[in-house]
Amino acid sequence: MAGFEPQIIAFCCNWCTYAAADLAGTSRVQYPANVRIVRVMCSGMVNPIYVLKAFEGGADGVLIAGCHLTDCHYIDGPVKCDAAVDKLRKMLHVLGLEDERLRREMISTSEGVVFARVIKEMVEQLKKSGPSPLKVKMEALA
């Protein structure tokens, strides 16, 4: 699919991944501009509905990223996040959505490079996969 630029929504934890993205920026690490970051206080607060709504709104991929297991400011946010993602994957799988469109990562404050790499990988992958079949709103507008 030539010229397709996937849209990615990234839910990033305030304390780790958001800071990592910031670090990537200040460190001038390049990564594709296909991502829109939504800052959340903790990856554990990402309700499945946020992800579903992102896809409803036309996202081709969603990233949920936050602190490593032991680093959480709220003790067990990443565990909650994993549980939510687990449920989400099951739901999205039934919907027929490819697994790669939802990515879960743990990226600490210092891992700006990791953040950039994850985004790059996602964009490359999604370019191969093509647009999400779940573009409800956009299609409705069309």
Added chain:
Amino acid sequence: MTNGENGRKSVLVVGGGIAGMQSSIDLANMGFQVYLVEKAPSIGGRMAQLDKTFPTNDCAMCILAPKMMEANSHPNIDLLTYSEVEKVSGEVGKFEVKIRKKPAFVDWDKCTGCGLCVEGCPVTIPNEFDVGVGTRKAIYIFFAQAVPKKCVIDKREDRPCKAACIDACPVHTNVPGYLKLIAEGEFKAAYKLIRETNPFPAVVGRVCYAPCEKACNRGELDEPLCIRDLKRVPSDQWNIEELEVPVVAKTDKKVAVIGAGPAGLAAANDLALKGHSVTVLEALPEPGGMLRVGIPEYRLPNGILRQEIGYIEKLGVDIKTGVQVGRDITLKKLKEDYDAVFLAVGAHGGMRLGVEGEDIPGVMEGIGFLRAASLGQKVNVGKQVAVIGGGNTAIDCACTAMRLGAKEVTIVYRRSRAEMPASAEEVTAAEKEGIKIEFLTTPIGFSARNKKLAGMECVRMKLGEPDASGRPRPIPIEGSEFTIPVDTVIAALGQVAETDFVEELGVSLSKRGTIETDPKTGATNVEGLFAGGDVVTGPAYVIDAIAAGKKAARSIDQYLNGQALEPEEPAKEPEKFSKEEIEDRKKRFPARDRVKVREEPVKKRVQDFREVALGYSVEEGREEASRCLAGQIEGCIECRECERRCEPDAIVYTMKDETIELDVSAIIVATGLGLYDISPLTEYGYGKIKNVITAMEFERLTAASGPTMGELRRASDGRIPENIAFIQCVGSRDHRHKVYCSSVCCMHATKEAMLAYEHRPGTKSTIFYMDMRAVGKRFQEYILRAKKDYNVTYIRGRPGRIEVNPENENPIIWYEETTSGEVKKFEAELVVLAQAMVPQISEELARTLGVELDEEGFVKTPDKLLRPLDTTRPGIFACGYVHSPRDIPDSVTQASGAAGRAAEAIAGGK
């Protein structure tokens, strides 16, 4: 043109309610001939059902009754009640009408409306006039103030059996009638009904040979009803001592009855009920005759007999025991002292064997043995007992001996089992108790040892040619003699009448020594002297003796009144089903076996004189009684109790429809209102929740002539409610039912709340309303008065649900108080529903009359403004509720209007 009687023009008014009566009276007063047709047996209509009327709280009947009387007695009005319009043809000025008069099965020209028949009727049916809260009988007077006050039989189908039981019974007991009452658990009424023809229901229920059961038509399908044992059920379930004693006008006649057996006492009973003074003389120390001394206690407990004799004494019969006529007083003296004498001394004499050694102590005569045992005298019964004879007395002697301590009891009978006169069931029962029977054996002598009986010599018999009695003659077999070791012998060979004492008056006797009488009247050849029972017939059954006593009583009463003796008409023979009838009945009535009567187990029963047959329990009795074919139909079962009671002889079971043809000039339709069936409104639980009733039921409960005599009691516990809720618009103003407003409910609910308060001051009433429609003169003031003086609260809101408080069965009403918006529940003791009202005119009647109905079923009146009472057919006018929803004053006003329109139409106006 003329069409009425005497050349007067005439009008037909359909419907005898307040509107129909008003139109009729108005037209009659104008000089027209009026035919007032009413489908019910009485005029009066809905208003007759009401207790009071708003807004004056006048007694409905007090206003209505004079109108009914006027309609009834007006020379220009012909009342055609219990009639319906069949056909209307022709046109205004010359209608030809056919009226069908329904059969009342009572000749109204003869009926006096006395109601004696109603009391006796065993069939109870929900009373339509009381909208089902009360009951009536199958023969009934429509309501207490009915006009005309005549009886009607509610006969819906033919009796499915031939009531052969009644014909087979010597006293013609009303078997279908009392079985119906037992089936419905009405034990006292059943007892009273049996007692009409038989003063010994409890006794006969134990010892009758029950010819009725042999005749019972159900026996041709599966098994006959167990009529005998059912007859004792009422007295088993209810105490005879509580039976009221009727007040009877006394005559100055005195009757002596000799012998207090079934015949004598039955006669005494009937004569006492006719008002005569009766003295019964009894030779034995206790009354009862053979019932007392001939039938052992284990078949007929003394206490039961005593109770039924006791009631006869309560009627004023004086029983003198220990007085033997011929010894203590002569018959001649009695004949002088009393106006009539009835001889019923029975047959208490024993018969001798006529063989050698009969006088050895230890040889006893049967009837004397039973008498001594019954009266508690000392009787010496040894260990080895032989009873001679094959009748019921022999069986009774054997079983009695067993109970008095005999080790071995043998019955010796000269023929075989098939010829035994004793009933087969008695024989089997005796054998079960361990009694041996030696058939084809006859004693020829007795031998003694040490002056005590030691043996009975017998000879074997064989059966020969039939003798005079039709049974094979027993012939001794030579050389077959043998001896049975015995220490006691009871010879039960039969009884004879002892009639020496009548000779002084020259009473004619038969060869057997019994008294000769006219078989139809019971009169002897001596004037004023009557006889009946065993003394006339020789030993016979109890029920025959009772029948004889009753027959004599009837003749004695006629004799005392100076009338010629007129015997009762002979009863018809009991009929059987035809083959077709059997097939048909088998289809209609699936086979049901008899309910078995419980018995005391053999081991226990032989220990003492306890009663063997235990009778039916309430459930068993009702179950068995409900097998009666006659009782299974709706309405009248044709038991003919009414016919028996009706003094003017007005009952006519064969009555048919009658068609009356009339020529009239105009017709007024005033068929009134019906009550809408609210059972689909399940949310209010009507029919399920006991303490939820309709307004019309409330009216009947508060009406003084209603089923509770005006006591407003709730169904669940009979308490008088002090907290009543009224729910308005039940079925009215409801798109699922009747969209229109029934027009009178706001006011009648208010009235009923006032009535409840008047019945019990302080009663709190709550009326759930949509909006109060007080649109008549003084109506609003009426409502204000209810609030101010009668503790009535009005709540705006239509309840959605009624539930029940399981503790006290109070209905709980869920409602939204729409003025505040709160959902609340309200617990009342009684809920009264304002049932919607509908026009009472069927589509069929409308078609017959040729008038159209509107979509709600009211009579259509095309010109609502200028000719509001004109229907779609010229010359036919409508008024009252069938015209449109309205109250009584409006209906009356309209009725006068309709009368005016009818008169105008007759005069040729348009």
Added chain:
Amino acid sequence: MNLEDIIQKTKTYYCLECGKCTSICPVARYDSGFSPRMIIEHALLGFEDDLVQNKKLFSCLTCYTCQPECPSDVDFPVFVREARSIAQDNGQYGICAHSGQLQSLARLMTSPAIKQNRLEWLSKEYRVSEDSDVLLWVGCAPYFEPIFEDLEFSALDIIRASLKIMNLLGIEPKLLPNERCCGHDALWTGDVETFKRLAEHNATQIKEAKVKKIVFSCPEGYRTFKLDYPNHVDLGCEVQHLSEFLAEKMGQNGLKFKEIKKKVTYQDPCRLGRHLGVYDAPRKVLESIPGIELIEMKHSGRESICCGTSAFTNCDSYSNLLRAERLSEAAATGADVLITACPKCQTHFRCAMTDKGEEHRPTPKIEIMDLANLVADAIGEE
């Protein structure tokens, strides 16, 4: 459609404000702020803003307790449904339970391009056939599986049981690999657009499938297909609830049941009962299983009480009180099992039982099971 049209369509103008609806409304009994009568009154007075801004508009269970008893013949549930679509146009959605995931999933399924993996659970022991003229509707069950896994409830088990029963009856039904949400919740919460698109997707697939009959284990799908689809799309086939299907077949095939000694009580789902009048079929099925004793609750049949939530909207403390009350009624029968014929009822009751209730009035616990599962147990091999 504007408010005036809705008033005309549902004959609301007949309302006499008698309050009968409110007095029998299961919600109003607990939530004093909810009154069907007041909602109608506001509409009739023309207070459109009040009406559509009122969150309570979404509290109605559309359980159809009021409508059949309304003396003025006002169709309140339909009025509410239409009013909600005006509310949605004004940005009011009610309070969605489970943070709106279920509503979102429905919207996602309107997307034409999706290829769902909704039949992965189908193992070899079940026989299905491409050529069958009977279709078994699977519905939301595959999505419920992850969402309600905490409730120890598997909606797919109901589908498996239905399949097993059909197989034992000798029927190999067809299953659609890409069926969409039926749109019931969308329709009843006022999202008519989503509903229509789902209906069109489904209608197209069903027409292609060329079946004569669709069997539903879920009364909501059944109601939607039976009463709502015909207003928008043509299906060209018959629809039936599993209980009706079984009641009909049991007479024919001489099915043999093994004995199950249990006392059960039955929850009439609103959609199956009051919406579609199916009361007897499930009872007939229950009564034909030897050993099963059916004891009715205090309110049953036409009067039965809703499980407390509809369309996963406005599930609040009042809903929980209502559910606790209904569970108390079930427990009071002394039954061992509460049988339902709707997976949603089961979800809501199971959810309510995770709540301990108040100290003086604890929420009763009772085993709960779908009719299909009970039947499947009874016809299983000895």
